[in-house]
C-alpha cells in the first residue's frame with residue numbers, strides 16, 4: 001500500500017450543554033480529521049481530538065505534528081496480515097503526540113481493513129463481537145433532573161448509566177445517586193466517575209456512602225498518579241475501581257499491571273493511548289493478569305468514536321459497556337450514521353473498513 005495524499009480538515013464540535021466534570025467544564029472540542037488516499041483511490045479516515053488535561057498533547061502540538069506528516073513518511077510495511085498485536089510505525093509520529101498518532105493510525109487501519117475486505121473490528125480480532133453495549137452519560141445537575149434523564153435513558157434501552165461525581169459536596173452526590181437509583185430500580189448498572197476529584201481521605205467515605213446505591217464501578221476516584229492510594233481503596237471499596245486518567249502515565253500503567261489488585265478495570269481512551277492498537281495491546285496484556293477493560297471516547301467526534309467502537313468489539317472481554325454514547329451531546333453531530341446507539345447498543349457495520357462516510 002502506498003499513500004498518495006494526506007489531507008487535514010479542522011473539526012470543531014460544540015456541545016449542546018457544557019459537560020461538567022471534576023476536572024473542568026467542556027463547551028466545545030477542537031481537532032482534525034485526517035484523510036489518507038492510497039494508490040488505488042481508497043480513502044481512510046482518522047480523527048485527532050486532543051484533550052490535554054487527560055494526557056494528550058496540546059492542540060497546537062497536535063496540529064504541528066499532523067502538518068509535518070507527508071505521504072512518503074508513511075511507508076506501511078504492513079504485509080497483508082491481521083492487525084493483531086502489531087504497532088504501526090508512523091513516520092515521525094510518536095507517543096508524545098498521542099492524538100495525532102491516533103488519527104494517522106486510525107486512517108491507516110481503515111485503509112488496511114478496506115483493502116482486506118474486513119470490517120475494522122475483524123482486522124483487530126478474528127473473534128470480534130457483532131455489537132457492543134454502551135452506557136448513557138447522565139449530564140443533568142439536580143437530583144430531579146437526573147431522575148428524569150435516567151428514566152429517559154432506561155426507556156430508550158440503556159442498561160448502564162454513568163454519572164460524574166466529586167467536585168461538589170458528598171451530600172449532593174449522595175442525593176443525585178439516590179435519585180437515579182430510585183428512578184431506575186435495582187437492575188440497571190450505575191457507574192460513577194470521580195475524574196480524580198477526591199483525596200484518598202475523601203474517597204474512602206464517599207465510596208462507602210455511594211456504595212449504598214449499588215455501584216457497578218467507580219472510575220478514577222483519586223488523582224492519576226496515586227496508584228498506591230487506588231490499591232488501598234480497592235481493599236475496602238464496595239465496587240470495582242477503574243483506572244482512567246492513570247493510563248496516561250506509563251509508569252502508573254506498569255504499576256497497575258505489576259500489581260493487578262490495584263484496580264479491577266482499565267478505561268481505554270484510544271486518543272490518550274496513541275491509537276487503537278496500543279489500546280488493544282494494553283487490554284490483552286491486562287486480561288492475562290485478570291484485569292478487565294472497556295473503551296470510552298474523550299468526547300470525540302463520530303470518526304474517533306467509530307474506531308473506538310470497532311476496538312470495543314475486538315476487546316478480549318465485552319463484560320463492561322463502552323462509553324461511546326455521547327453523540328447527542330454535540331450540536332453538529334451528523335444525523336444518520338451506524339455509530340448512534342439504538343436501545344443502548346451499537347451494531348458494528350459489516351462492510352469493509354470502519355464504515356464511516
Ligand SMILES: O=C(O)CCC(=O)c1ccccc1C(=O)O
Nearest residue numbers: 137162244296297298299323324
Ligand atoms: O464514558 C462516557 O460515557 C463518556 C466519556 C467521558 O466520561 C469522558 C469524556 C471526556 C473526558 C473524560 C471522560 C472520562 O471518562 O473521564
Ligand SMILES: [Mg+2]
Nearest residue numbers: 193219220244
Ligand atoms: Mg473517566
